[in-house]
Amino acid sequence: MNLTQQLHETAAKMAGKPAYYFMDQETTYGELDGAVTKFADGLHKLGISKGDNVALLLGNSPHFIIGMYGALRAGATVIPVNPIYTPDEIGFILNNGDVKAVVALDLLVPLLEKMNPALPNVEHLIICETQEDHGGIDISKLSIFPKMKSFTDLVATGDLSFAGPIVDDEDTAVILYTSGTTGKPKGAMLTHKNLYSNAKDVSDYLKITGDDRVITALPMFHVFCLTVVLNAPLMNGGTLLIVPKFSPKEVFRLVEKYEATVFAGVPTMYNFLYQYPDGNPEDLKSLRLSISGGAALPVALLKDFEKKFNVRVSEGYGLSEASPVTCFNPLDRPRKPGSIGTSIQNVENKVVNEIGEEVPAGEVGELIVRGPNVMKGYYKLPEETAAVLKDGWLYTGDLARMDDEGYFYIVDRKKEMIIVGGYNVYPREVEEVLFAHPDVVEAAVIGVPDPNQGEVVQCFVVKKNDELTEKALLTYCAEHLAKYKVPKSVEFLEELPKNTTGKILRRSLKTQVLQK
Structure with a gap:
């Protein structure tokens, strides 16, 4: 079975049922x-x-x-x-x-x-x-x-x-390009089996049925939306309520008009919904499930949102290479704020040390994953594939710990990665653009906390002459990078901190910023 076969079977059983509403127009x-x-x-x-x-x-x-x-x-x-x-x-x-x-x-x-x-x-x-x-x-x-x-x-x-x-189940269905530490995106090859299994396991885990009406506000080109908000509901006869572009006003309107039952979003969306001046406690009363992913949801925001709207928010975890979901806070057991939950069915997560041995509960190590959802590899990149797929396990590069009840906690999202409004930004990708500027000698990029986006990009630059201004450099970045990757600010330095081998110490820069 694959996604299109499942859609065809669902349509045969319920041809007249609404598959989605777009601009308030129904399509069966x-x-x-x-x-x-x-x-x-x-x-x-x-x-x-x-x-x-x-x-x-x-x-x-x-x-x-x-x-x-x-x-x-x-x-x-x-x-x-x-x-x-x-x-x-x-x-x-x-x-x-x-x-x-x-x-x-x-x-x-x-x-x-x-x-x-x-x-x-x-x-x-x-x-x-x-x-x-x-x-x-x-x-x-x-x-x-x-x-x-x-x-x-x-x-x-x-x-x-x-x-x-x-x-065939093992044929490549989707290639998702995800940024890498080299600055060039890598294409994660997901098979028909990968996508189908993860959509089915997620829908079973979250008990998504044909009675659900799902707010589709996350971008469809993002794997979070693709599996959780699009494929999982469609395979069970659910109805999508498509939001062309996220806005709190439109989300509240759709929830009320269609009595939506499921909402999925990144923390930034929850923050905007919480801060929306016309949002009332009863506005989301029809929701049976709210899902957060894409970045760590601040515990304070989670508690404030739940208190205001009386809606439980379940946080999960995933990555493109795993189609993407590996963990979710269970619906039939206590939800633990700050946790990404437990392994979903048919998927195994564990935390290991540098030689691949599982560490005891409570200790920090690298999170690795295996299951029918794990990619077949990176497109045309055999060496990069071999570096992350080892003995059937996907090495995520994320540091995590597990408690004695099997709940996982992300400690650090890929050491240097910056998450802007749920989107991944890799420092090296931005640095490649900065280094290409003729007046830039050295550059380093870090993420700094931001109340609206979670994090924003900040860069540190050593320039050749005083003619280069912050405005000019930001304009240059805007011409070569997607909007969310463009640095929020530039700080010019005489030199960048380095270790004895000459490697730039980004963590040192981040510490300096946080101490200011």
Whole structure:
């Protein structure tokens, strides 16, 4: 069984049940499954065959659901890409991922036009129409026009009888690009088995059923949303309440109008909901389950939120390489604030020392994971794969401890990683951009606490001359990095702290900042 087969079976049983609401418009399971099949047939007619890679440059919308499930039904591998990435970031993923077709919003047509010369392997640009006039652009005059196809036309002309190729459980279904310490993103290859097993185990663990109405506010291109908020509900006949762009006002409105039962978000979202001036204690009374992930949820915020809205928040843990969920606070036992919970069914977590031996309860070590959800490896990176997959275990790089009741606690999220509003930012990735500036001699990046985003990026720079200003450097970063990766501030130093081997000591910089 895989995700698209499950969707087809669900649609056969409950064709008239709402699969999702988008802009208050209902789409049933029968309609969704039909659109998925037609889109798959449309891809097939374009020459997309089993094993080809299809990228989705989309936000939260029906286009994403139909695009992903349709590509999977066609036997293709899906590569979700954050649509707010810069051209450099998008270009790297499309080229490194050997992408043959891109499904994108029409708002991105000007960007794709500029990028076209650098994307020789992309044969098709499937444009999802949101503006009839395409923003005033005459698309027939664009250099990319021969590559462009209409998403709407592909679905409209697709054949409902299309069966698609036979897909094996171990075939790659999705490649999720996650930043690495080298500064270049790595593509985690998740199989059909990985995704299906994790969606099923999560839905069973959280008791998600066809009666649930799930607020879909997390970005669909992020694995947290992909499994917990999209795949898990759809495999059980639940209804998605799609939020195009997160706003507390829209979340409260949807919860009230549709009597939503499940909400999942990162800590930043919970903070915005808690601080929203028009949010009342009874507004979330229909929720039976609230899920937090993506970053550590401050215990104070958790307690304040629960006290105000009388809604229990369950925190969990996951990573892209594990599809992503490995732990959740159980619903049938006490929830422990600050903990990521216990291992979900069919997934094993343990904490080990530097030689891979399990440490006693209470001791800190590296969290490692194994189960049917663990990736097959990094795309075209055998050495990096071997470094994290050892004897069937995935080494997460996260420091953790386990108590005597089997509850896990993350001590440090990947030593140097910065988490901005639930998104991972690796210092080296930002430093690579800073080092490329002609007036920068040295640079180091750390994360500093922020009341709204959890953390923000701060950089320390040794410059060649006094002409380089903080404003100029931040503007430069904004041209090469996604918005959430751009440093909040720059501090110029005469020299950076180093150890005896010359390695820059980021922790020393962080200590200095926190002591100020």
